[in-house]
Amino acid sequence: MSWRTIASKDYHESKDSRLVRYLLYLFVAACLIGGYVFPVTTTGDVTKDRFAGFMTATITLLLPLLGILLSYNAIVGERESGRLALLLSLPHNRQDVVFGKLVGRGGFLALGVIVGLFGAGALVIYPFGSVSATSTVSYLAYVLLTLAFGAVYFGIGLTISTATVSKQRATVAAFGVFFVFVIVWDAIRDGSAFLLDQAGLIDGTLPQELPNWLLFLHGAEPGMLYERIIEGFFEGSESGPYLSAEAPWYLGEWVALVVFLVWAVVPLLVGYRRFEVTDL
Amino acid sequence: MVAIQVENVSKRYGTLTALDRVGFTVEEGEIFGFLGPNGAGKSTMINIFLDFVRPTEGTVSIFGHNCQQEGHLARERMGVLPEGYSVYDRLTGRQHVEFAINSKDADEEPMKLLERVGIRDAADRKAGGYSKGMAQRLVLAMALVGKPDLLILDEPTTGLDPNGAREMRTIITEESERGATVFFSSHILEQVEAVCDRVGILYQGELAAIDTIEGLRESMGGGTKLQITVNDIDEGVLDSIESLDGVENAWLSNDGRKVEVTCSNDAKLDVVIALDDAGVDVSDFRTDEASLEDMFAAYTGGSR
Numbered sequence: 381m382s383w384r385t386i387a388s389k390d391y392h393e394s395k396d397s398r399l400v401r402y403l404l405y406l407f408v409a410a411c412l413i414g415g416y417v418f419p420v421t422t423t424g425d426v427t428k429d430r431f432a433g434f435m436t437a438t439i440t441l442l443l444p445l446l447g448i449l450l451s452y453n454a455i456v457g458e459r460e461s462g463r464l465a466l467l468l469s470l471p472h473n474r475q476d477v478v479f480g481k482l483v484g485r486g487g488f489l490a491l492g493v494i495v496g497l498f499g500a501g502a503l504v505i506y507p508f509g510s511v512s513a514t515s516t517v518s519y520l521a522y523v524l525l526t527l528a529f530g531a532v533y534f535g536i537g538l539t540i541s542t543a544t545v546s547k548q549r550a551t552v553a554a555f556g557v558f559f560v561f562v563i564v565w566d567a568i569r570d571g572s573a574f575l576l577d578q579a580g581l582i583d584g585t586l587p588q589e590l591p592n593w594l595l596f597l598h599g600a601e602p603g604m605l606y607e608r609i610i611e612g613f614f615e616g617s618e619s620g621p622y623l624s625a626e627a628p629w630y631l632g633e634w635v636a637l638v639v640f641l642v643w644a645v646v647p648l649l650v651g652y653r654r655f656e657v658t659d660l
Numbered sequence: 661m662v663a664i665q666v667e668n669v670s671k672r673y674g675t676l677t678a679l680d681r682v683g684f685t686v687e688e689g690e691i692f693g694f695l696g697p698n699g700a701g702k703s704t705m706i707n708i709f710l711d712f713v714r715p716t717e718g719t720v721s722i723f724g725h726n727c728q729q730e731g732h733l734a735r736e737r738m739g740v741l742p743e744g745y746s747v748y749d750r751l752t753g754r755q756h757v758e759f760a761i762n763s764k765d766a767d768e769e770p771m772k773l774l775e776r777v778g779i780r781d782a783a784d785r786k787a788g789g790y791s792k793g794m795a796q797r798l799v800l801a802m803a804l805v806g807k808p809d810l811l812i813l814d815e816p817t818t819g820l821d822p823n824g825a826r827e828m829r830t831i832i833t834e835e836s837e838r839g840a841t842v843f844f845s846s847h848i849l850e851q852v853e854a855v856c857d858r859v860g861i862l863y864q865g866e867l868a869a870i871d872t873i874e875g876l877r878e879s880m881g882g883g884t885k886l887q888i889t890v891n892d893i894d895e896g897v898l899d900s901i902e903s904l905d906g907v908e909n910a911w912l913s914n915d916g917r918k919v920e921v922t923c924s925n926d927a928k929l930d931v932v933i934a935l936d937d938a939g940v941d942v943s944d945f946r947t948d949e950a951s952l953e954d955m956f957a958a959y960t961g962g963s964r
Contacts, residue, residue, distance in 0.1 A: 382732075385762040389751070396750045462746040466799065469710055469740035470763040473732040660712040 382472045386480025387487070390454070394488045400450060404488070407442050408496040414438060415500025431504050432522045432614045439526060440603040443493070444533040444562050450489050451537030452554035454481045456544050459660060468660070478652050482538065489530050497523045518614065525609060532602045532643045539651030561601050569598050592628055595621055599631065605640040609633055661688040662724075663810050663841040664709070669718030671704055671865075678704040680865040681718070686843055686858075688809075691836050693856035694845040701865040702845040703743045706814050710740065722810065736764065739808035741816050747795050749788030753779060756787055757801050766806035773801040778827060792819035800831070811835055813844035817851060829855055886921040886931060889944035893919060897938045904930050 394400050414435050422430070455478070458464040467477060501519055505511055537554055544550040560568075573590055581591075590598065599608065599622060611617040612633025618624060622631045629635065664686040671679040679701045686692045696702050707713040708720050711731035720727045722734040747756060757770040774780045777797040782790065787798060796819045803811060811832070817825040832842050832855055846852050852859055853873060860870040869876060893912070898919070901910040906927030913920055919940075921931050928947065935942055 382763060385759065389748075389759055393748065393750055462742075462744045463748060465710075465712065465742045466745040466747065466802075468712065469735065469738075469742045469745075470760060470802075471732045471735040471738075472763060476732075657714075659714060660707070 383476040383480035383483065386467070386472065386477060387484035390481050390484030391487055394450065394485050400446075400488070403442075403446050403449060404492040407446055407492050408499065410438050410442060411435070411496030411500040412503060415503030419504055430615060431500070432610045435500070436607050436610055439529070440606060441562060443526070443530045444558055444603065446492065447489060447530045447533030448537040448554045448558055450485045451481075451534045452540050452550050453547060454485055454538060455541040455655065456547055456550040457541075459545070460547050464660060474656050475652075478538070478542065478655060482534075482648075486531065486534055489534055490527055493527050493530055494523065497526060522610070522614060525606070528640070528644050529602065529606045532640070532647075535644060535648040535651075539647040542651035542655035562603060565598075565601050565603070572598075590621075592631065596630055599636070600639050602640065602643050605636045605643070608636045609640060612636065662686070663688045663690070663722065664692075664843060665721045666705070667719050669705070669708065669715045669720060671701075671708065671713065672716045677865050679708075679715070682862070682865075682867045683718075684860055684867060684870050686841060688841050689836070689839060691832065691842040691855055691857045692844075693852035693859040694843060694862065695847070695849065695852050695859055696845075696862035697847055700862045702847075702862055703814060705862070706743065706812060706845060709738075709812060710735070710742065737809040739803035739805065739811045741796075741799050741803045741811075741813045743814035743818075745799060747787040747790065747798060750786060752784050752786055753790070753794075753798050753801075754783040756798055757805065760802035760805040764806040768805060773804055774798075776804070776831070777801045778824075793821065793824055796820055797824070800828070804831075804835070807838065808840060810841045810843065813842070815846060816844055817846070817848065825851065884923055884925050884928060885948040886919075886923065886928060887913075887946040887948065888919045888921070888932070888935065888942055889917060890919055890935070891941040891943060893940050894938075897935065897940060900938065901931055901934055904934055907931065 415431070418431050418434050422434075455464070458467065464477075468474070472480075536557055540550050540553045540557070544553060569590065572594065576590070576594075599605065608622055611620070612623055621627060622636075623633065662685050664684075666682060666684050669679055669682045670677065682701075682705065694702055694705070704713060708715050709722060709727055711727050714728055723737055725731075725734040727734050751759070753774060754770050757773055760766075761768055761770065771780060771783060774783050777800050779790075779794050779797050779801070782794060787795065790798065796816070800813075800816070803813070813832070816828050816832075820828060829851065832844070836842055836855075842855075844852075844856075856873065858870070858872050859876065861868045895912070898910045898912065901907055901919070901921060904923075904927060906924035907930075908922040910919060910921045910931075912918070919935070923931060932942060932945065
């Protein structure tokens with residue numbers, strides 16, 4: 381159970397980091413504000429599964445940042461400073477180190493998501509809403525999905541951390557991923573639509589629509605997937621280029637769920653494999 | 661019983677060879693000194709023990725556990741003071757030792773260990789504020805956790821003052837008396853000479869010599885060192901002295917006024933005669949037992 385020793389050490393260390401703590405507070409506060417504002421600004425039954433969609437923009441911005449920040453330095457920082465040498469001279473194997481960090485730091489992230497979303501859920505229900513068995517199950521599923529979304533970016537960060545040899549490179553890679561996926565991703569779609577239009581490959585009439593295969597590729601970014609899963613499963617939406625009845629099956633929410641799960645698992649495995657065989 | 665078994669280990673980084681077919685064994689209970697100048701490959705070898713680095717060829721096993729395949733089993737019986745480590749800034753000294761105790765499933769009193777290495781008073785301070793020497797003592801305390809059967813110490817006296825280095829030697833001796841095997845690397849000769857049963861000399865990735873200190877002296881030709889004060893000498897004469905039977909090395913001292921020669925006992929007179937034949941004026945003559953440092957210079961080809 382040597383990963384537990386590492387997990388508990390890392391949990392205490394993350395707790396001591398001011399940047400991580402403040403970001404976590406920010407995330408929880410954003411959730412709570414959302415939970416407070418949503419019933420006030422919404423008409424009709426506030427408990428009808430629309431809170432998830434209401435929060436998407438906030439969560440797809442903050443959670444990737446928090447997930448990557450918690451993980452990108454987990455291994456490479458210790459490796460560069462020599463703490464990893466101290467850690468691995470004890471009877472831990474590398475698997476324990478990666479898993480311990482996953483649990484210790486990931487636990488910190490999970491705690492933030494759980495506190496934030498359950499707090500927000502309580503604010504949505506109180507004082508005007510009502511609680512039913514189905515709404516509870518659906519909210520639990522929403523929290524799980526959001527945890528998985530956090531895990532995707534945590535996993536990407538950890539992959540960067542296991543695959544790089546200097547903190548500087550890890551920082552560039554981590555913020556590169558965040559910048560491309562979270563900040564400029566929408567602009568990339570518009571940009572490619574413009575280029576394809578200029579090249580005469582697609583119909584130039586507005587609104588420009590990308591060919592389906594490109595929509596699939598663009599929609600395979602974790603935030604887009606998260607949004608689509610919420611629209612498809614929680615809100616029952618059947619409009620837009622992805623979820624409308626005319627859209628091909630591979631743009632639907634089920635395929636989105638599969639790709640999403642691939643994101644949650646594959647980067648982590650790749651990073652771990654690499655770390656396992658490399659010379660420190 | 662064999663504590664460490666190194667068989668034909670090489671490590672290459674591209675075209676650079678860090679270790680070249682090194683093989684040796686360390687018996688249980690020995691204090692083994694691993695000697696060599698900086699960059700000789702000592703740390704690479706220790707990193708292979710710890711599975712930080714995988715050998716290009718060859719195998720290393722510790723207490724019968726292959727270091728690469730069963731590294732954590734090997735490390736369960738080891739206490740390690742690694743090279744190039746750093747401590748956790750946000751944890752206190754006591755928390756560090758507790759972490760090592762938990763990691764090794766040991767049952768020990770952290771304060772006793774901290775007392776033994778002499779940093780009891782700093783136990784509840786964050787290790788981020790420790791000096792290099794204190795950090796070194798802290799990591800030694802972590803290495804001592806669980807009464808390991810094998811202590812691996814990579815340049816253990818780095819950052820320690822002479823007093824600390826002496827305490828380190830005391831601890832090494834105590835651990836050896838308890839029955840532990842001690843393997844430590846150093847480029848400082850007097851420390852190795854003071855405590856080691858056997859010494860391996862690593863030079864440019866190759867094992868240049870491995871023997872007891874007495875054995876090394878003997879293989880140096882009886883272990884005699886001559887110091888001959890001369891008035892004037894031509895460097896070419898040194899070559900002719902080195903070509904004599906029983907002579908290992910001959911070189912000029914730093915001030916250029918003495919010829920120093922390591923040779924067998926029987927060859928002493930031959931050296932003086934040869935000098936006389938070459939027309940060198942010998943004004944004084946002294947013999948010493950060769951120090952490990954002289955052997956080291958001889959084996960590693962360094963002139964002193």
